[in-house]
Amino acid sequence: MKIFVTGIGVVSAIGLNAEENLCSLRSGVTGIRRSSVYNLMLGEVKLCNEQLIQLLNLPNEDFSRTTLLSILAAKEAWGKNKIVDDIRTGIISSTSVGGLDRIEKYYFESQTNKSSESYKLMTHDNGRTTERVAAELGVSGYIGTISTACSSGANAIMQGARLIEANKLDRVIVGGCDPLAIFDIKGFSSLNIYDQEICKPFDESRKGLNLGEGAAFLVLENDQSISITDNTPLCLLSGWDNATDAFHQTASSANGKGARLAMINALAKANITSEKINYVNAHGTGTGNNDLSESIALKTVFGDNIPPFSSTKGFTGHTLAAAGAIEAVYCVQAIRSQTILPNLNFSTPMTETGMIPEKTFRPGTQIEYVLSNSFGFGGNCTCLIFGKAN
Amino acid sequence: MNVSELNPASELIEPDYSEFIPAMDRRRMSKVIKMAIACSIDCLKQAGLDQPDGIIVGTSMGCCVHTKNFLDKIIGANDGPLSPTSFIVSTHNTIAGQISLLLKNHGYNITHTQNSLSFEQALMDGILCIQNGYSNVLIGGADEEEDTIYNMKARLNDETIHLTHGASFFILSGKAASPASVNLIDVGSFGLINNPSKIIMRFLDSNNLSSEEIDLVLYANTEHKKTDELKMIFGQKKIFDYQKISGTYYTNSAFAMNYGIDILRLRSHPVFGNSIGKVLVCNNLIPENLGLILIDNKNQLG
Numbered sequence: 001m002k003i004f005v006t007g008i009g010v011v012s013a014i015g016l017n018a019e020e021n022l023c024s025l026r027s028g029v030t031g032i033r034r035s036s037v038y039n040l041m042l043g044e045v046k047l048c049n050e051q052l053i054q055l056l057n058l059p060n061e062d063f064s065r066t067t068l069l070s071i072l073a074a075k076e077a078w079g080k081n082k083i084v085d086d087i088r089t090g091i092i093s094s095t096s097v098g099g100l101d102r103i104e105k106y107y108f109e110s111q112t113n114k115s116s117e118s119y120k121l122m123t124h125d126n127g128r129t130t131e132r133v134a135a136e137l138g139v140s141g142y143i144g145t146i147s148t149a150c151s152s153g154a155n156a157i158m159q160g161a162r163l164i165e166a167n168k169l170d171r172v173i174v175g176g177c178d179p180l181a182i183f184d185i186k187g188f189s190s191l192n193i194y195d196q197e198i199c200k201p202f203d204e205s206r207k208g209l210n211l212g213e214g215a216a217f218l219v220l221e222n223d224q225s226i227s228i229t230d231n232t233p234l235c236l237l238s239g240w241d242n243a244t245d246a247f248h249q250t251a252s253s254a255n256g257k258g259a260r261l262a263m264i265n266a267l268a269k270a271n272i273t274s275e276k277i278n279y280v281n282a283h284g285t286g287t288g289n290n291d292l293s294e295s296i297a298l299k300t301v302f303g304d305n306i307p308p309f310s311s312t313k314g315f316t317g318h319t320l321a322a323a324g325a326i327e328a329v330y331c332v333q334a335i336r337s338q339t340i341l342p343n344l345n346f347s348t349p350m351t352e353t354g355m356i357p358e359k360t361f362r363p364g365t366q367i368e369y370v371l372s373n374s375f376g377f378g379g380n381c382t383c384l385i386f387g388k389a390n
Numbered sequence: 391m392n393v394s395e396l397n398p399a400s401e402l403i404e405p406d407y408s409e410f411i412p413a414m415d416r417r418r419m420s421k422v423i424k425m426a427i428a429c430s431i432d433c434l435k436q437a438g439l440d441q442p443d444g445i446i447v448g449t450s451m452g453c454c455v456h457t458k459n460f461l462d463k464i465i466g467a468n469d470g471p472l473s474p475t476s477f478i479v480s481t482h483n484t485i486a487g488q489i490s491l492l493l494k495n496h497g498y499n500i501t502h503t504q505n506s507l508s509f510e511q512a513l514m515d516g517i518l519c520i521q522n523g524y525s526n527v528l529i530g531g532a533d534e535e536e537d538t539i540y541n542m543k544a545r546l547n548d549e550t551i552h553l554t555h556g557a558s559f560f561i562l563s564g565k566a567a568s569p570a571s572v573n574l575i576d577v578g579s580f581g582l583i584n585n586p587s588k589i590i591m592r593f594l595d596s597n598n599l600s601s602e603e604i605d606l607v608l609y610a611n612t613e614h615k616k617t618d619e620l621k622m623i624f625g626q627k628k629i630f631d632y633q634k635i636s637g638t639y640y641t642n643s644a645f646a647m648n649y650g651i652d653i654l655r656l657r658s659h660p661v662f663g664n665s666i667g668k669v670l671v672c673n674n675l676i677p678e679n680l681g682l683i684l685i686d687n688k689n690q691l692g
Contacts, residue, residue, distance in 0.1 A: 121541040127505035143581030147482035147503040187477035244499040378487025
C-alpha cells in the first residue's frame with residue numbers, strides 16, 4: 001500500500017512557512033541568534049505569542065506557544081482540505097513539553113508571589129494541545145499525541161502511516177511541536193551540552209547543540225483519499241522503523257545499535273537496498289556523543305558508500321519533538337526540488353570516522369529516496385524513508 | 391478479587407519494589423517508573439517471557455513529579471548551576487525507556503500521551519504490532535498523582551473526584567499464552583465527539599455485537615452521574631463505575647481492563663454474578679473523549 005504525502009507546513013527559526021524555510025536553506029542563512037535574555041544561542045521563531053494569535057486570527061484564549069506554533073504549521077499543511085464523511089481523517093501530533101511553557105509561567109508566579117491561580121494550571125497535558133489543533137481543522141475521531149523526546153515528530157509520522165496501512169484511517173495530519181520552554185533551556189544547560197556559538201554538526205571541533213523551537217506537519221493519504229481529494233502527491237512515505245538503543249537514558253551507545261537497527265529495518269520496510277538512498281538528513285545535533293554514534297551507525301549501514309548527508313540543525317537549532325517533523329518536511333522539499341540540503345559550519349572531519357557532510361545547497365541532484373534520522377532520550381531511535389512519487 | 395471501594399483514607403497498594411528493581415536504580419526512580427517496572431517484570435514473568443518484541447506505554451502526565459521537581463530547582467537555583475538529575479528523567483518516555491534499559495530491549499518502543507485516551511491508543515498500537523507479526527508486546531498505562539503543576543479537578547470540572555495513581559501492564563500476544571489468557575476483541579479511541587451513545591452503538595455494530603451480548607460495562611465519567619445514556623443502550627445489563635475502586639487518573643482505563651480480565655478469568659463476581667463472558671470498558675472520563683475496550687473470555691485471538 002502506498003502512503004502519499006500531499007501537504008507540508010513548517011514554522012521554525014528560518015521561516016514561518018515551507019517556502020521561507022526552503023529559501024533560508026538555499027541561501028545558507030541560519031536562524032540561530034544570541035538571546036539577550038539567556039545569553040545563549042537559540043533558534044527562536046521570530047514572532048511572539050500575541051503576534052501568532054493575531055496572524056492566525058484566533059480568539060484571545062490562554063494558548064500555549066505549543067498550540068500556536070502547531071496551528072500555524074498544521075493549517076499550512078492542511079491547506080484547502082475539507083472534512084468529508086468518506087475520508088476517515090485523524091491527527092497525530094507530538095511534543096515533549098506540551099503546554100509546559102504556560103505552566104512554568106503560572107507556577108513560577110505562584111511560587112514567587114504566592115498568588116494562587118491554580119485554575120490556570122491545565123495546559124501541561126500534551127493531548128490538549130493536539131485537541132486544540134484538531135478543533136481548528138475540524139478533525140474529530142482519532143486524535144493522538146506521541147511523546148518520545150527528540151524522536152517524537154518522526155514517531156508521530158510513523159504512527160500515522162501505520163494507522164493508514166492498517167486501514168484505520170484514510171488520511172492523517174502528522175507532525176510535532178516544541179516551544180522554547182524555560183524548562184528545556186535550563187535542562188539542557190544543566191547537561192552542559194550547549195555550543196556557545198552556532199553548532200557544528202559532524203565537525204571534529206563540535207561543542208554541543210543549540211536549542212530551537214518550531215512545528216511541522218504533513219498530510220498523509222491513501223489511494224482512496226486521494227481519489228476523493230484529488231490532491232497531488234508531493235512524495236511517498238516509503239519506510240519507517242522505531243528501535244531502541246537501550247544503552248543510557250540520555251546518551252547514545254558507542255556502536256549506535258539503536259540507530260543502526262532503525263535504519264536497517266526502515267530500508268527493509270521500504271523494500272529497498274541502502275544504495276537507493278540519495279540523501280540522508282541526519283539527526284546531527286552537534287553534540288560529541290550523538291554525532292559520533294550516528295556516524296558509526298551510518299558507516300555500519302552504508303559501508304563505504306555513505307550517501308550525501310547533512311544535519312540542518314545549524315539552521316534551526318535542535319527543536320526537540322518538532323525536529324523529526326521539521327526535518328521530514330525538509331526531506332519532502334529535498335525530493336520535490338531534487339536538492340541536497342547543506343550542513344552549516346563544517347570544516348574538519350572527525351578523526352574517528354573522517355566523514356564529510358554536504359556543505360552546499362546542491363540542486364539538480366537525482367533524488368529518489370531520502371532517509372531521515374531522529375533519536376531521543378530514553379534510547380528512542382526512529383528512521384523514516386521518503387520516496388519520489390513516480 | 392477482594393476489591394473494596396476507595397475511601398478518603400485509601401492509599402496506593404504497592405509491592406515490595408526490591409523484588410523487581412535493583413537498589414541502585416530504585417533510589418532515583420519516581421513512583422510512576424517504579425510502578426511501571428514492577429508491573430512489567432511481573433507481566434513478563436507470568437507470560438514466561440524474557441523479552442517482549444515491543445514496549446508501549448500510555449501515560450497522560452508522564453513523569454510529572456520530576457517535572458515539578460526540576461521547576462522547583464530552577465526557582466531555587468536563581469540562575470545558578472542546576473543538577474540535571476530530575477530533568478533527564480522528566481520526559482514522558484522515561485517510563486518506556488527505563489523498562490527497555492532494564493531489560494536491554496532493542497525493540498519497538500513508544501509512548502502515547504493523549505490525556506484520558508493514552509491507554510486506548512497504546513492498546514491500538516499494540517494490536518497493530520501483533521497484526522504486523524510481532525509475537526508479543528508489553529503494554530501498559532501508568533500515571534502518577536501530581537496536582538501542583540496540573541489541576542486535574544479544574545480540567546475535569548469536578549471537585550469531587552478522588553485523585554489517585556496507578557499502573558497496569560499486559561502482554562499482548564498473537565496466540566493464547568495460557569488458559570488464563572483472555573481475548574482482546576477491539577479497541578477504539580474517539581476524540582472531540584459529541585455523541586458517545588452513537589459511537590458505542592457503531593463500535594458494537596462493527597464487531598457484529600448487539601448491546602444485549604455485553605455482560606458487563608465498566609465505565610468512567612465525571613460527576614458519576616451520566617449513566618442514563620449507558621442504561622438506554624445496555625438496558626438491564628450491569629454497569630459499574632470503575633473509578634469507585636481505581637480513583638481518578640487519566641490512564642485508569644488500564645486498571646478497568648485489568649479488573650475486567652480478572653472477572654473474565656473467574657467467570658463470576660460476587661456482585662456482578664455468574665457467566666460474565668463479554669466486558670466493555672467505556673471510558674468517557676473527559677466528556678468529549680471516548681475510549682472503548684472490548685474483551686471476552688474466549689482464549690483465542692481474532
